[in-house]
Amino acid sequence: xxxxxxxxxxxxxxxxxxxxxxxxxxxxxxxxxxxxxxxxxxxxxxxxxxxxxxxxxxxxxxxxxxxxxxxxxxxxxxxxxxxxxxxxxxxxxxxxxxxxxxxxxxxxxxxxxxxxxxxxxxxxxxxxxxxxxxxxxxxxxxxxxxxxxxxxxxxxxxxxxxxxxxxxxxxxxxxxxxxxxxxxxxxxxxxxxxxxxxxxxxxxxxxxxxxxxxxxxxxxxxxxxxxxxxxxxxxxxxxxxxxxxxxxxxxxxxxxxxxxxxxxxxxxxxxxxxxxxxxxxxxxxxxxxxxxxxxxxxxxxxxxxxxxxxxxxxxxxxxxxxx
Numbered sequence: 001x002x003x004x005x006x007x008x009x010x011x012x013x014x015x016x017x018x019x020x021x022x023x024x025x026x027x028x029x030x031x032x033x034x035x036x037x038x039x040x041x042x043x044x045x046x047x048x049x050x051x052x053x054x055x056x057x058x059x060x061x062x063x064x065x066x067x068x069x070x071x072x073x074x075x076x077x078x079x080x081x082x083x084x085x086x087x088x089x090x091x092x093x094x095x096x097x098x099x100x101x102x103x104x105x106x107x108x109x110x111x112x113x114x115x116x117x118x119x120x121x122x123x124x125x126x127x128x129x130x131x132x133x134x135x136x137x138x139x140x141x142x143x144x145x146x147x148x149x150x151x152x153x154x155x156x157x158x159x160x161x162x163x164x165x166x167x168x169x170x171x172x173x174x175x176x177x178x179x180x181x182x183x184x185x186x187x188x189x190x191x192x193x194x195x196x197x198x199x200x201x202x203x204x205x206x207x208x209x210x211x212x213x214x215x216x217x218x219x220x221x222x223x224x225x226x227x228x229x230x231x232x233x234x235x236x237x238x239x240x241x242x243x244x245x246x247x248x249x250x251x252x253x254x255x256x257x258x259x260x261x262x263x264x265x266x267x268x269x270x271x272x273x274x275x276x277x278x279x280x281x282x283x284x285x286x287x288x289x290x291x292x293x294x295x296x297x298x299x300x301x302x303x304x305x306x307x308x309x310x311x312x313x314x315x316x317x318x319x320x321x322x323x
Contacts, residue, residue, distance in 0.1 A: 015321050018065055019314030020058055020083040021126060022152060024048060024101045029061040030310035031069055031079070036137055038307060040068055049103050056082070060114045082122045082316035083113065085308045086127030086154070088171040098172070100154050101193060122316040126268075127156030127174060129166050129312030130302075134267040135160035136315050138303040143264035147174065147257055151250075153205040154272030155210075159261060165316075175201035181249060182256040183289065185233030188249075206246070208271055213316060215242040229275045248283040258297050265298045269308055273301060 001306035016039065021028040028043040041062050067077075087099025089110060096104045111308045124132075131148025140146040141275055148154040155177030159166040166173045178201050181188060191200020192213060204210050208225040215221060215228050219238045223231065231239030254266055268278065279299055287295050302308055 015309075016069065017080055017311065017314040017317050018062055018079045018081045019127075019129075019310035019316075020061060020081065021129070021309030021313060022046070022054070022085045022097045022101075023126070023309075024060065024086065027054075027061055029058075029065050030314065031065050031306065032311065033316040036311075038311065040065060041310065042068075043306070046063040046101075048101070051103050051107055054104070054167045055109075055112055055116050058113060060222050062117060078117075078119050080122075080317040081113075081117060081119065082124070082129075082313040084126040085109065085123055086126055086314040089123055091169070091171055096180075098175070098196075102195075120229055124165065124167070124313070124316055125156065125158065125171075125174075125314050126150065126309055128158035128167070129310075129316070130269045131158030131160045131267070131312070132315050133304055133308035133312035134164075134269070134300075135303055136163055136312075138308060138311075139266040139267050139300040140181045141303075145261065145263040145265075146259070147263040149176075149254075149266060149268040149273075150269050150273035151206060151208070151268060153208055155206050157257070159263075169229050176253065176296055177201060177206070177258055181205050181257070183243045183254045185294055202249075204251050206253060206272075211242065211246050211272070215239070216246060218242065225272055229272075232277070243275070243277060244281075247278060249284055250278065251282045252289055253287035254299075258286070258290050258292075258295065263297055267302055269302050 015034045017032045019030050023207055025046055026043050027046050028039050031040045033039050035087050044057055046135045051216055057185055066079060086101045088097050090097045094108060096109050098104050110123055112212060125149060127150040130145055134140050134148055135146040144162055146160045157174035159174045178196050180200050181202050182196045192204035193199050194201040194204050211225040215223055228239045228242050232243040283299050304311055
């Protein structure tokens, strides 16, 4: 199914950027105008498992956005394209690494996209794009150091300092999801197996599938994370216990981040960020794990929601071309 819609009425600007959010289930694109407004969004399914079809899907979304914007009729130059993707580009090889969309791993995605689109592209991890969006003009816009978290089918993170994305020497800055769960309890060791080849990674506990698997281990009930959250809200004791375990684990995981990065704000994204109990429960618990007399870090819900991925990808380019 194809989704396409315009979010802002009025004439389109000639100067705009395109952001692409390459996810495991969807390829979403957005046109961002010179004022940072999302003017048009387009979404198609990701051809999972097919690398060449994934390239073609991104090209299709970009072409359709430019056609709907009317860039050719306006005589404008092609839009800049920024792409948020799972995993990262290895500084050593230029190939994709660490992507849970495993058909991308080992592929020269930047080079293939530039050839297919006929222009330079900028790529960053999808969690980095989320963090950049929320730190630039989102929930943490007035904060110096921001840690952006993705809690969804996987667990990722990104660090922004003074509105500049930190990538790191190995292009893995913020990848807290593949560290061990801090201060593990006896029943949490050695932890569930992770696709990365290790056991007990934060992602295996704090992703949506991780929450569902934890609930199943304790109750034999097969429920998704959204159902568990609803059940906890409605007084189901099994669901409440699962959510309590989740909140404590998230508090421990984020306390370790605070001890290392000491951010002004942590912004939650991904499907599990909609669980309202996290924003009260986690800060009430993380104090005993943070190496400080008090915790000034704020835990925030995202301002831009599921649009942050495409917005952050667009922000990989400056608002105006360099002179």
